[in-house]
Amino acid sequence: MENYFIKDNNVVFIEGVNDDFLMKKFNSKREYLCNYGIRSTPFRTELLEIFMENSYGLTHKDLQQRIKSNPDKATIYRALDIFLEKGVIHKVPGFNSVSKYALTQEEVSCHSENHAHFLCKRCKKTFCMNDLALPEYTNFNGFSITSARLVLEGICPSCAEQEVVVG
Numbered sequence: 632m633e634n635y636f637i638k639d640n641n642v643v644f645i646e647g648v649n650d651d652f653l654m655k656k657f658n659s660k661r662e663y664l665c666n667y668g669i670r671s672t673p674f675r676t677e678l679l680e681i682f683m684e685n686s687y688g689l690t691h692k693d694l695q696q697r698i699k700s701n702p703d704k705a706t707i708y709r710a711l712d713i714f715l716e717k718g719v720i721h722k723v724p725g726f727n728s729v730s731k732y733a734l735t736q737e738e739v740s741c742h743s744e745n746h747a748h749f750l751c752k753r754c755k756k757t758f759c760m761n762d763l764a765l766p767e768y769t770n771f772n773g774f775s776i777t778s779a780r781l782v783l784e785g786i787c788p789s790c791a792e793q794e795v796v797v798g
């Protein structure tokens with residue numbers, strides 16, 4: 632199942648983790664990119680679509696497997712750089728040091744990581760926990776805390792389901 636659909640000309644996201652609906656008001660992918668200050672090209676639109684279709688973090692290899700057009704490596708890297716810089720996507724943690732990227736599903740102005748990430752021990756996928764409230768840290772013993780990263784590990788719903796079937 633895709634994790635977004637178009638309804639009344641809006642892109643409607645279905646959050647992969649808890650199936651909550653996240654509404655965003657954009658008429659097209661072109662408008663979506665424009666909202667982030669990115670000029671859309673056929674490849675950038677394709678790349679955006681790939682991120683929208685996957686509810687978990689994607690590596691370079693994952694992306695290459697999903698890209699159907701034939702861009703050169705420089706085009707892919709440049710598009711990723713722009714998406715990262717403008718906040719369309721963000722880096723997510725993984726089990727090894729390989730870079731993974733996921734669609735940012737929060738306010739455009741907010742580039743900082745302000746949600747927890749969930750690492751599934753079984754399928755090794757990384758999910759954004761956009762709706763899980765983070766504890767608020769301010770200052771502690773003279774340390775001024777400006778950001779926090781929370782990484783949770785466990786079994787994702789889809790792996791848990793398979794376990795039940797097998798068991």
Ligand SMILES: [Zn+2]
Pocket residue numbers: 751752753754755756786787788789790791
């Ligand atoms: Zn899993």
Ligand SMILES: [Zn+2]
Pocket residue numbers: 721723733746747748758759760
């Ligand atoms: Zn995330």
